[in-house]
Amino acid sequence: xxxxxxxxxxxxxxxxxxAKFDMKLVNPANKRKYTVIVVGTGLAGGSAAATLAxxxxxxxxxxxxxxxxxxxxxxxQGGINAAKNYQNDGDSIYRLFxxxxxxxxxxxxxxxxxxxxxxxxxxxxQCVAQGVPFAREYGGVxxxxxxxxxxxxxxxxxxxxxxxxxxLGAYSALERQVAAGRVKxxxxxxxxxLIVINGRARGIVTRNVVTGKIETFLADAVVLGTGGYGNVxxxxxxxxLSNCTAIWRAYKRGATLANPCFTQIHPTCIPVSGExxxxxxxxxxxxxxxxxxxxxxxxxxxxxPDQIPESHRDxxxxxxxPSFGNLVPRDVASxxxxxxxxxxxxxxxxxLGVYLxxxxxxxxxxxxxxxxxxxxxxxxxERITGEDPYKVPMRIFPAIHYTMGGLWxxxxxxxxxxxxxxxxxxxxxxxxxxxxxxxxxxQGLADGYFVIPYTMGNYLANSNLEKVDSSxxxxxxxxxxxxxxxxxxxSIKGKRTVDSFHRELGKLLWDHCGMARNPxxxxxxxxxxxELRDEFWRNVNVLGENEEVxxxxxxxxxxxxxxxxxxxxxxxxxxxxxxxxxxxxxxxRTPEGEAMRDDVNFTHVAAWEHQGPGKKPLRxxxxxxxxxxxxxxxxxK
Amino acid sequence: MKIIxxxxxxxxxxxxxxxxxYVLPSVSEHMSFLEMLDVLNxxxxxxGDDPVTFEHDCREGICGSCGIMxxxxxxxxxxxxxxxxxxxxxxxxxxxxxLEPWRAKAFPVLKDLMVDRSAFDRIIxxxxxxxxxxxxxxxxxxxxxxxxxxxxxxxxAACIGCGACVAxxxxxxxxxxxxAKVSHLGxxxxxxxxxxxxxxxxxxxxxxxxxxxxxxxxxxxxxxPKRIPIETxxxxxRDYLKACWSFRPESTASQGAG
Numbered sequence: 097x098x099x100x101x102x103x104x105x106x107x108x109x110x111x112x113x114x115a116k117f118d119m120k121l122v123n124p125a126n127k128r129k130y131t132v133i134v135v136g137t138g139l140a141g142g143s144a145a146a147t148l149a150x151x152x153x154x155x156x157x158x159x160x161x162x163x164x165x166x167x168x169x170x171x172x173q174g175g176i177n178a179a180k181n182y183q184n185d186g187d188s189i190y191r192l193f194x195x196x197x198x199x200x201x202x203x204x205x206x207x208x209x210x211x212x213x214x215x216x217x218x219x220x221x222q223c224v225a226q227g228v229p230f231a232r233e234y235g236g237v238x239x240x241x242x243x244x245x246x247x248x249x250x251x252x253x254x255x256x257x258x259x260x261x262x263x264l265g266a267y268s269a270l271e272r273q274v275a276a277g278r279v280k281x282x283x284x285x286x287x288x289x290l291i292v293i294n295g296r297a298r299g300i301v302t303r304n305v306v307t308g309k310i311e312t313f314l315a316d317a318v319v320l321g322t323g324g325y326g327n328v329x330x331x332x333x334x335x336x337l338s339n340c341t342a343i344w345r346a347y348k349r350g351a352t353l354a355n356p357c358f359t360q361i362h363p364t365c366i367p368v369s370g371e372x373x374x375x376x377x378x379x380x381x382x383x384x385x386x387x388x389x390x391x392x393x394x395x396x397x398x399x400x401p402d403q404i405p406e407s408h409r410d411x412x413x414x415x416x417x418p419s420f421g422n423l424v425p426r427d428v429a430s431x432x433x434x435x436x437x438x439x440x441x442x443x444x445x446x447x448l449g450v451y452l453x454x455x456x457x458x459x460x461x462x463x464x465x466x467x468x469x470x471x472x473x474x475x476x477x478e479r480i481t482g483e484d485p486y487k488v489p490m491r492i493f494p495a496i497h498y499t500m501g502g503l504w505x506x507x508x509x510x511x512x513x514x515x516x517x518x519x520x521x522x523x524x525x526x527x528x529x530x531x532x533x534x535x536x537x538x539q540g541l542a543d544g545y546f547v548i549p550y551t552m553g554n555y556l557a558n559s560n561l562e563k564v565d566s567s568x569x570x571x572x573x574x575x576x577x578x579x580x581x582x583x584x585x586x587s588i589k590g591k592r593t594v595d596s597f598h599r600e601l602g603k604l605l606w607d608h609c610g611m612a613r614n615p616x617x618x619x620x621x622x623x624x625x626x627e628l629r630d631e632f633w634r635n636v637n638v639l640g641e642n643e644e645v646x647x648x649x650x651x652x653x654x655x656x657x658x659x660x661x662x663x664x665x666x667x668x669x670x671x672x673x674x675x676x677x678x679x680x681x682x683x684x685r686t687p688e689g690e691a692m693r694d695d696v697n698f699t700h701v702a703a704w705e706h707q708g709p710g711k712k713p714l715r716x717x718x719x720x721x722x723x724x725x726x727x728x729x730x731x732x733k
Numbered sequence: 734m735k736i737i738x739x740x741x742x743x744x745x746x747x748x749x750x751x752x753x754x755y756v757l758p759s760v761s762e763h764m765s766f767l768e769m770l771d772v773l774n775x776x777x778x779x780x781g782d783d784p785v786t787f788e789h790d791c792r793e794g795i796c797g798s799c800g801i802m803x804x805x806x807x808x809x810x811x812x813x814x815x816x817x818x819x820x821x822x823x824x825x826x827x828x829x830x831x832l833e834p835w836r837a838k839a840f841p842v843l844k845d846l847m848v849d850r851s852a853f854d855r856i857i858x859x860x861x862x863x864x865x866x867x868x869x870x871x872x873x874x875x876x877x878x879x880x881x882x883x884x885x886x887x888x889x890a891a892c893i894g895c896g897a898c899v900a901x902x903x904x905x906x907x908x909x910x911x912x913a914k915v916s917h918l919g920x921x922x923x924x925x926x927x928x929x930x931x932x933x934x935x936x937x938x939x940x941x942x943x944x945x946x947x948x949x950x951x952x953x954x955x956x957x958p959k960r961i962p963i964e965t966x967x968x969x970x971r972d973y974l975k976a977c978w979s980f981r982p983e984s985t986a987s988q989g990a991g
Contacts, residue, residue, distance in 0.1 A: 143867075146867070147866075147867040150866045150867060161790070161798070162788065162798070162849070162850055162851065163850065163851065163853065163854050163894065164854070165797065165854075165894055166790055166796045166797060166798050168790070168791065168796070170791065170795055170796050170797075170893075171791045171793050171795050171796065180873070180874075182874060218868075218870075220873045221870040221871065221872055221873045222865075222867055222868075222870045223873075224870065224873040224876075224923070225863065225865040225869075225870035225871070225923055226862070226863050226865060226923070227862075227863045227886075227917065227918050227921050227923050227924055229883050229886040229887040229890050229917065229921065230873075230883070231883070231887075232877075232878055232879075232880045232883040233880065234880050235877065236877025236878050236879050236880065237874045237877055238873055238874055254887060254890075255887060255891075257795065257891065260795055260891075260893070261887075261890060264890065267857070268857065268861055268862035268863070269862060269865075269867075271854060271857045271858045271861065271862060272858070272862040272864060274854075274858050275858040275859070281854075283851065283854075306843055335790040335791040335792070335796060336789060336790055336791075336792060337790050369763045370761055370763055370764070372761065372764055372768050372771065372772055373768070374765070374767065374768050374771055374792060375792050377792075377793055378793075475813075476793065476794065476818065479794075479811075479814060479818045479819075479820065480765075480818065480820065482820070482822055545867045546867070546868075549867070593775050593778050593779065595771070595775060596775075637778060637779075639778060639781065639782075639783060639784070640783060644744075644745065644844070645745075645786055645843060645844040645847065647784070647786055648778065648784060
């Protein structure tokens, strides 16, 4: 298989414009003859569905939630980047591009990243026009703040609820199209398979989570905006229902999956408190603007934090990275926190935590300013831990937060299956091996509002699509497959709950494929995962039936996929013999303990192709070229 | 600590429901309320009993999926908090609680504690948006927005659509939900062109969905996890009244044109 990235040539600043000009158009009267399926209603899926409908396409939009507004984009806190340079502090499209390529540890396509930086400015315009209530200065203009991995203030925000406000903007645009009859919305409808006919993606199989009805929907193209796979680790900052089922089932139908081992650990999450823990809660990275991270200098120092004098504290990020300080990128901050905890200097009952201290900021700015900036985050922290961060430092620890890997897509965001487009976190495209803060919202909306509307037209205008109906062999086979899988899950009637398998898988992956990885551990995980999967299919206990609300059945299907996906993630981590971004291999580090890339052998995207059950997937490499930003060891010193 | 739960169990919309008593012998004070229900469900499944269906997703108080009446109070006893963010340290050993789904004609029960809130989406479809197609926006700083207006708009925009306001209201009114969106958009310059027709059509949609009317009781504000102020309802009523005098529907306005 050849992975053709379709990256345009020429000067980088002209590539997207030229690509747009070269794309074929569908004339307005013909657009209504095409139907597009969009799965997911988050920032990527919701904005894509709304915009495609505005252009005149018929859109069928699916979400397993009760409403499109519940998509997990809603939980993003900190902000969205854009190269507006409103602060006159030296920002530019080129600088955002540069920061993102460097922040991604030179494992992203330059052309994609440049396009993202270009589009970023249009996103802010669009969102403001929709009524997104971004933070403002007294003069009425937009406010900005800085974020990890950047030395300029380019992050737009709406208190600590930026994702919510952007999603509600996309949701309102979407509901407007529902009212106009151009989007048909299918809530509480989960995609369980992809239908591929004559090599093209033509539809999906869904299950209605209220009635259990399994049916097919057909269209001229399918767009997946179904999010990332962070929940493979069980404990993550992802919402409980986030899963990899849509992308995994597309993978099993032939779509290649790229860089699954690129997972992001977020440094500022509330530490785990007990076995019953169901998820981890993120504290926005924006807190690192004013909070200072430290641990006691001496591991035997068990005094309460206010009793530890300055001279006995180690502000380890400021010490190790003086020029970025507490604002180093997420992967660097997370590993540094792990390192001090490994030394035994971690704080809290479990020793798995570091302080994030606002005492200096409160002294400098006063509590009201801090309350205005982070009030809702401080409240959330207090609700969960019972401690008041205005008085005692927060305790934080890294947790799985985002996944850079995903289905492989070309420059037009189309997978290797023609007609299957993948957008937002579900694809692998723009963040390389590490995503910078406030860039996920940017990418989701860029893909949905400004990329897919063009590339979809180009695909449809260039394709001669035959009529298909649900009596087609591929449809019947896919429905049969989904029905059989569900019935099998319901008939096992074993002894262990779905969650107990999920928890065990998560622990295994966190231990061996989490913040630090090594070949020994990965091999152990690769041996254990198939055993666990076998046990799952022999011993899982799923009660009830298909034809009713059955949350255990929904979960079982998702965990079955995680049990396969986790193996691929470990395999990818094992074969990528280097450290880069979120993928940190203990056998690949510099003498100072920083990540060490192997540019000679690994300046490429690894895209995995499914070979059938029980067979090792095939690893393809798409070489990456860096013409503008030359790979160097990332330094935030 | 020991907690006793009386939970509403209902197999589907058409079958009758009833309260079932469960005793949880060892609940940790650090657990969230939903983590306690997770533990109960694991236990029920081990015994071969049907687990309790409840909706949840982000567990950070922002997605709006969760919502349970705890002893008759939407989202439970802690103000400004969704049930997923409510921790067991706020309860005492031996507490006996009643858990019920949202009760409103417009929110039919689907199973146990899960209800159908799609009426909220239809209210938004009626006008909870600014009609601007992608690509046609002016520069984001072209229209300054006074900071106090932006802040007030944000206060209203914080609504998570959980439905607690409806569940708490003796009239099952959706006024706070609707008013939050009307106020959010009505307070911003971008929202002015459609302000009159927006409020008329959203209020009409709210009535058509069989939500009750507002009689200024204030239960909605008391339980709102995002503390949406009740003054938004006053703003909505004022806008509605004004719009009724001034707004001419397009079909009449365009008659005789050209």
